[in-house]
Amino acid sequence: MASLRGNTPMTSEKSVHSEHLLRQVVPQLCALAGECKPELAAALEALGHAAGDDQSGVALQQAFSHLSELIMRSDPSTRSAGHSPLISRSDSATDPADIKLMQGVLQNLIIPTTLEPLARDIRQSLGKVDGAAARQRLAAQLIHLMAESKAHAEQRQRELQDFLKATVGRLIQLEAALTQAQTTTRAGSEELTQARQVTEAQFIQLRSVSTESDDLDQLKAFIGDHLEHLQGHLRQQDTIGDQNQRRLEETLNALGNQVAHLSAETVSLRSRLDVTTEEALRDPLTGAYNRLAYDRRAALEVARWRSDSGSLSMIICDIDHFKRINDTFGHAAGDKVLKEVVRLLQDQLRSSDFIARYGGEEFVVLLNGAGEDAALRIAEKLRRTVKSAPFRSRGERVPVTISCGVGTFSGEDTLEMVFDRTDTALYAAKTQGRDRCVPAASKAA
Numbered sequence: 001m002a003s004l005r006g007n008t009p010m011t012s013e014k015s016v017h018s019e020h021l022l023r024q025v026v027p028q029l030c031a032l033a034g035e036c037k038p039e040l041a042a043a044l045e046a047l048g049h050a051a052g053d054d055q056s057g058v059a060l061q062q063a064f065s066h067l068s069e070l071i072m073r074s075d076p077s078t079r080s081a082g083h084s085p086l087i088s089r090s091d092s093a094t095d096p097a098d099i100k101l102m103q104g105v106l107q108n109l110i111i112p113t114t115l116e117p118l119a120r121d122i123r124q125s126l127g128k129v130d131g132a133a134a135r136q137r138l139a140a141q142l143i144h145l146m147a148e149s150k151a152h153a154e155q156r157q158r159e160l161q162d163f164l165k166a167t168v169g170r171l172i173q174l175e176a177a178l179t180q181a182q183t184t185t186r187a188g189s190e191e192l193t194q195a196r197q198v199t200e201a202q203f204i205q206l207r208s209v210s211t212e213s214d215d216l217d218q219l220k221a222f223i224g225d226h227l228e229h230l231q232g233h234l235r236q237q238d239t240i241g242d243q244n245q246r247r248l249e250e251t252l253n254a255l256g257n258q259v260a261h262l263s264a265e266t267v268s269l270r271s272r273l274d275v276t277t278e279e280a281l282r283d284p285l286t287g288a289y290n291r292l293a294y295d296r297r298a299a300l301e302v303a304r305w306r307s308d309s310g311s312l313s314m315i316i317c318d319i320d321h322f323k324r325i326n327d328t329f330g331h332a333a334g335d336k337v338l339k340e341v342v343r344l345l346q347d348q349l350r351s352s353d354f355i356a357r358y359g360g361e362e363f364v365v366l367l368n369g370a371g372e373d374a375a376l377r378i379a380e381k382l383r384r385t386v387k388s389a390p391f392r393s394r395g396e397r398v399p400v401t402i403s404c405g406v407g408t409f410s411g412e413d414t415l416e417m418v419f420d421r422t423d424t425a426l427y428a429a430k431t432q433g434r435d436r437c438v439p440a441a442s443k444a445a
Contacts, residue, residue, distance in 0.1 A: 294356035313375030403429035407440035
């Protein structure tokens with residue numbers, strides 16, 4: 001049961017995180033769409049309130065159905081398009097705030113593996129949004145992705161709750177079976193004690209009679225009667241003992257079977273929880289750790305650095321001109337570049353180092369035990385490795401380089417402070433021509 005306690009909070013935490021994010025973002029998206037489409041503002045406001053307050057999901061479904069009906073009634077052309085015109089077609093400008101909001105949602109949303117293709121399509125489309133119609137389609141897809149992710153997390157939590165309820169029931173059965181076994185054992189022990197006491201009394205009486213009696217015939221008759229009584233009593237005790245033993249064995253066998261069944265289900269649940277946890281912490285495309293895993297590991301590394309007064313450094317890497325790679329060679333080639341860059345970086349790092357895909361084409365590396373000079377050397381090694389790798393697409397070479405910012409923890413630094421300095425160093429590497437590593441400015445500077 002210790003393993004259950006170790007895994008359950010993490011699963012619950014993921015579900016709560018996804019639901020909290022959904023309840024925060026959907027009302028904002030609805031408010032934004034309502035400003036662009038005033039005739040739908042009331043229905044969108046109802047949908048936003050339902051997303052924020054409805055716990056059962058019934059009101060949310062009703063609000064969404066009502067909104068869909070209004071959309072179909074107001075714009076019949078959308079029936080064949082398969083999406084809702086939440087944003088006016090006359091608004092052809094692309095609002096950067098909208099795009100930034102949707103990108104932030106995707107970065108923080110825990111997406112199950114089955115929905116990653118849809119998430120990847122949305123990420124790719126966000127880089128080339130052209131006009132309100134495209135923005136409207138992406139908003140609808142994002143809402144669908146968030147709803148499906150929430151449903152997936154809730155299903156996982158329901159499975160866990162069902163298992164825990166069944167486990168409690170089985171534990172109650174085990175307790176009853178154990179109590180029965182103890183009662184049977186106790187009853188058998190008491191009966192055995194009583195039989196011993198009766199037998200001892202009979203022998204004492206026989207010994208007394210044999211000593212005091214002078215009539216041989218009377219003595220023989222008395223002894224014969226008592227011996228027959230003793231034999232019957234012993235046979236009865238043997239029968240009762242056999243019955244008790246069989247009942248005890250049956251109870252113990254049932255108890256053993258229940259324990260084995262419970263153990264097997266616990267192992268199965270733990271395996272499923274481990275897989276789910278790993279999926280939640282991994283980027284499905286590249287296999288690298290994701291933003292959630294980075295947040296957790298970074299907090300641990302900073303705490304370790306403070307406690308042992310060692311060295312800790314950070315590298316933020318960004319693939320140069322990644323959008324150009326996508327536009328020139330296609331998104332499939334871009335995906336291959338991302339996966340290959342991760343593989344190359346992982347091959348050059350120690351097992352104690354940590355790398356995560358922070359977002360898009362940006363990666364963060366944590367180097368435990370590495371000071372500023374060592375971290376800069378490692379960053380240069382990573383940069384050279386990527387640059388010299390033979391990336392190809394459809395027989396054509398794809399030029400791939402990375403820029404790196406390198407920061408080191410010191411003094412009273414916090415994670416946020418070092419990240420900001422390192423990110424600024426990455427920006428400097430970009431502005432200085434890319435394909436280079438730039439150390440972060442010191443805290444004093």
